[in-house]
Amino acid sequence: QLQLQESGSGLVKPSQTLSLTCAVSGGSFKSGGYSWSWIRQPPGKGLEWIGYIYQSGTTYYSPSLKTRVTMSLEGSKNQLSLTLRSVTAADTAVYFCARVNLEMGRALDTWGQGTMVIVSS
Amino acid sequence: QSVLTQPPSVSGTPGQRVTISCSGSSSNIGSNSVKWYQQVPGTAPKLLIYNNNQRPSGVPDRISGSNSGTSASLAISGLQSEDESHYYCEAWDDTLSASVFGSGTEVTVL
Numbered sequence: 355q356l357q358l359q360e361s362g363s364g365l366v367k368p369s370q371t372l373s374l375t376c377a378v379s380g381g382s383f384k385s386g387g388y389s390w391s392w393i394r395q396p397p398g399k400g401l402e403w404i405g406y407i408y409q410s411g412t413t414y415y416s417p418s419l420k421t422r423v424t425m426s427l428e429g430s431k432n433q434l435s436l437t438l439r440s441v442t443a444a445d446t447a448v449y450f451c452a453r454v455n456l457e458m459g460r461a462l463d464t465w466g467q468g469t470m471v472i473v474s475s
Numbered sequence: 476q477s478v479l480t481q482p483p484s485v486s487g488t489p490g491q492r493v494t495i496s497c498s499g500s501s502s503n504i505g506s507n508s509v510k511w512y513q514q515v516p517g518t519a520p521k522l523l524i525y526n527n528n529q530r531p532s533g534v535p536d537r538i539s540g541s542n543s544g545t546s547a548s549l550a551i552s553g554l555q556s557e558d559e560s561h562y563y564c565e566a567w568d569d570t571l572s573a574s575v576f577g578s579g580t581e582v583t584v585l
Binding site for chain 1: 512525565
């Protein structure tokens with residue numbers, strides 16, 4: 355059974371860089387028909403899509419974040435990563451990674467449990 | 476402000492049928508498939524519906540999705556206490572070249 359586990363910096367100072375990784379286990383990380391995504395959720399608010407990364411390395415990012423965000427895949431480690439630069443308090447959120455099922459219309463069919471990131475000095 | 480608009484809350488009594496609307500535009504719901512997710516507070520979302528009206532294995536058939544033009548709906552029949560959650564729609568937006576989530580709807584079982 356596929357499992358995703360986020361980890362990374364839980365507390366980040368304003369203007370610094372947030373870095374997260376998502377470890378994928380129990381399934382083939384490089385299977386065709388799937389890509390990967392990051393989503394976040396500020397405390398008490400709704401879900402916000404951050405971006406997709408395909409197996410080819412092609413990325414799509416949220417217009418509101420694209421100047422600050424980078425997503426990458428590390429196939430040898432079965433993990434994906436997220437970097438968000440120049441963070442502010444507005445970036446405080448639970449960050450989720452998820453598998454994108456391309457045959458299901460790019461549905462997010464498997465999610466990690468999420469990791470809380472707080473931006474504060 | 477979300478690109479996809481949902482009512483903040485809906486409620487019903489056990490056994491009732493409730494529907495949640497998701498209003499968008501021709502660049503998202505009008506031209507791409509809609510997904511629906513259920514999220515119990517403090518946990519990760521769970522996929523309920525994909526390709527507008529398809530259920531992943533394990534999702535009961537009292538959950539259904541539909542589309543009409545630039546709007547989509549999620550229906551829950553035979554409402555149960557376990558259905559108390561937040562629900563989100565999602566669709567790709569061709570103009571933004573990005574995926575967008577609805578604002579979310581809280582379902583309360585009275």
